[in-house]
Amino acid sequence: MVELTATPFPPGRYPLLIVGSGPGALQLTYSLRRLGIEHAVISADPQPGGMFRHWPIFQRMLSWTKPYAEHERGTPAYERYDWNSLLADEAANRAIMPTVMDGTSYFPSRPEMERGLVKFAEATGIEIRYGCRWESISQDGNDFVLHTSDGVYRAPIAVFAVGVAEPWKPPVLDVEGVAQYGDLRPVETYADRRVFIAGKQNSGFEIASGLLPWARQIVLASPSRTRLSVDTRSLVGVRARYVQPYEDWALAGGVVILDASIDRVERTASCFRVHTKSPADGRVFVFEADDVIAATGFVTPLRDLPQLGVATFGQSRLPAQTPFWESTTVPGIFFAGTIMQGSQGLKKHGIPSNSGAVQGYRYNARVLASHLAGTRFGRPPERSVLKADAVVPFLLAEASRGPELWHQRSYLARVIEIDSDRGITDEGIQPLAHFVDDGGQDAVAVTLESNGREDPYPVIYVRSRGIVTEHLLPAHPLLDFEGPEYQRELSSTLRGVFDQAMLPSAQ
Amino acid sequence: MDVRDDLVDILAGFSLFADLSTPELESVVESFGEETFQDGARVLRQGLTGSNFYVILDGSAAIRVDEVDRSILRPGDFFGEISCLLGVPPVADIVAHTGLRCLVLPGNELERFLIAHPRVMFRLLQGEARKLRTTTRWLS
Numbered sequence: 001m002v003e004l005t006a007t008p009f010p011p012g013r014y015p016l017l018i019v020g021s022g023p024g025a026l027q028l029t030y031s032l033r034r035l036g037i038e039h040a041v042i043s044a045d046p047q048p049g050g051m052f053r054h055w056p057i058f059q060r061m062l063s064w065t066k067p068y069a070e071h072e073r074g075t076p077a078y079e080r081y082d083w084n085s086l087l088a089d090e091a092a093n094r095a096i097m098p099t100v101m102d103g104t105s106y107f108p109s110r111p112e113m114e115r116g117l118v119k120f121a122e123a124t125g126i127e128i129r130y131g132c133r134w135e136s137i138s139q140d141g142n143d144f145v146l147h148t149s150d151g152v153y154r155a156p157i158a159v160f161a162v163g164v165a166e167p168w169k170p171p172v173l174d175v176e177g178v179a180q181y182g183d184l185r186p187v188e189t190y191a192d193r194r195v196f197i198a199g200k201q202n203s204g205f206e207i208a209s210g211l212l213p214w215a216r217q218i219v220l221a222s223p224s225r226t227r228l229s230v231d232t233r234s235l236v237g238v239r240a241r242y243v244q245p246y247e248d249w250a251l252a253g254g255v256v257i258l259d260a261s262i263d264r265v266e267r268t269a270s271c272f273r274v275h276t277k278s279p280a281d282g283r284v285f286v287f288e289a290d291d292v293i294a295a296t297g298f299v300t301p302l303r304d305l306p307q308l309g310v311a312t313f314g315q316s317r318l319p320a321q322t323p324f325w326e327s328t329t330v331p332g333i334f335f336a337g338t339i340m341q342g343s344q345g346l347k348k349h350g351i352p353s354n355s356g357a358v359q360g361y362r363y364n365a366r367v368l369a370s371h372l373a374g375t376r377f378g379r380p381p382e383r384s385v386l387k388a389d390a391v392v393p394f395l396l397a398e399a400s401r402g403p404e405l406w407h408q409r410s411y412l413a414r415v416i417e418i419d420s421d422r423g424i425t426d427e428g429i430q431p432l433a434h435f436v437d438d439g440g441q442d443a444v445a446v447t448l449e450s451n452g453r454e455d456p457y458p459v460i461y462v463r464s465r466g467i468v469t470e471h472l473l474p475a476h477p478l479l480d481f482e483g484p485e486y487q488r489e490l491s492s493t494l495r496g497v498f499d500q501a502m503l504p505s506a507q
Numbered sequence: 508m509d510v511r512d513d514l515v516d517i518l519a520g521f522s523l524f525a526d527l528s529t530p531e532l533e534s535v536v537e538s539f540g541e542e543t544f545q546d547g548a549r550v551l552r553q554g555l556t557g558s559n560f561y562v563i564l565d566g567s568a569a570i571r572v573d574e575v576d577r578s579i580l581r582p583g584d585f586f587g588e589i590s591c592l593l594g595v596p597p598v599a600d601i602v603a604h605t606g607l608r609c610l611v612l613p614g615n616e617l618e619r620f621l622i623a624h625p626r627v628m629f630r631l632l633q634g635e636a637r638k639l640r641t642t643t644r645w646l647s
Contacts, residue, residue: 223533223534260530261534277530278530279533280623282528313542313543315511328545344542347559348555348556348557349614350540350559350613350614350615452613468555469554470555
């Protein structure tokens, strides 16, 4: 067993420095080590886990792991059903989460999630300098200089995997006694109380779900309507796990869900008075509440990175990033973990990537490790050669079972390049935005995509003489894209574009 | 007010949203996402499906057709509506210039949004009429 309390990576200069010890940092350091890239990892925390050492506050994950699925545990295809395990090359270290779950739910408990991450770190020999708090950053020539509680670190490449988990509340809620996500009292102290929750996203509904057995009245309010993930067919909207307060409201059970902005919050001697106004008709409602809770989002704890020049955007103050998760304004600064959602990709049909969740950013981390190895350390990945007859089945198998494509729709793509000298090569998983926008030699990419209304469908992108064209394949009710009709259509698409000699004949 | 005041103030100055009350503007801010784009990045991609509706908050963007810049869009301008309303891929690239920051609404939500905000629909129609007038003049 690896001694987690050992103190590796003393202050000094390293080729690459990672800050963090949540799942994003764990996945990246694991992937870099497997590629032989020397680096250091520091974290303020005492052990692995990041935000999952404390949250979700009601101690149950929002993402599932199905212990039993259509595909065998440890296979890439199984990853589609296991949203929480980190990725390993060794069979023994794959699909760790189902091994630590007690079977009471396919949503792991928070302690199970934490246990799974610790087990992954131990089993894979991950080294991190714990208890080392990053305090500030500056630049000295080509090096970033990080001042920490343990001393000064220098590195030409720094990767921040510090989460997006600092609760944020708008000025109108900056009233003494208004609580935020993370500082709730024990649930029994809300017994028979009137609770006003500002915010109708997952965190607000999580709190409402947890307080349903206790609170006398729950009001959830924000200016725009509630969206549900089962309607958007994506992770946009309130997840089904937290939808019970919505049903309570729909059936007039006592919960109030209101589309209203908050004009002001007053604190009286005995309670809060919350003044709201409807955006639709201007109607004013005033609620008396014993507790007001701000569930109005989270921000990224970037410390002085913005002063260094790192551009941010949005209420979460996410850093603006390139398709390979590098700051758009400070080259050499990269991000891992949930901050990767700042690299938005094509966001087709308005559906964001899953880079804000483990099941999305674990793949990003592997792509980032490969990108850094190839572009900064002179170690491009080895590429396997495909026979012409294998191209169509290969691409369709990826669309049907490739976990990167399933979890990162319209965001990560499997790419093959077609070159008259080198032949056809598997170029691995790449960000789709990189493929369509950054040019390159003739190539084909396959993604899985969703439009928010129908079943997912594969999309083929063909890059020929620098021009990228898009070819949508039909959806399939059983999500099987390997049948003869798909083979015929894809063969036809490719034969229309590339050298006949390079590609298979029609099926 | 329980959403970002800075965005509400910016939107209040745009003709597209000029008829909305403050709570309505707050609802717009919460319904739309916010995105920034690196200079030179494509926001809409000619020929690719799934594009969205954008309103420029800061910076500028070029309308680029077949590698040729045709026009420049600035704060308060919007784009992507034709593709969203007709359900077809854009016929031009929109390419970010100078610190482009936008509000973005998923394409398949534009219809619902416009029906819920008829004054915004009217202002958008006015914008379309101006574009058509300019194009007609350019062609004549």
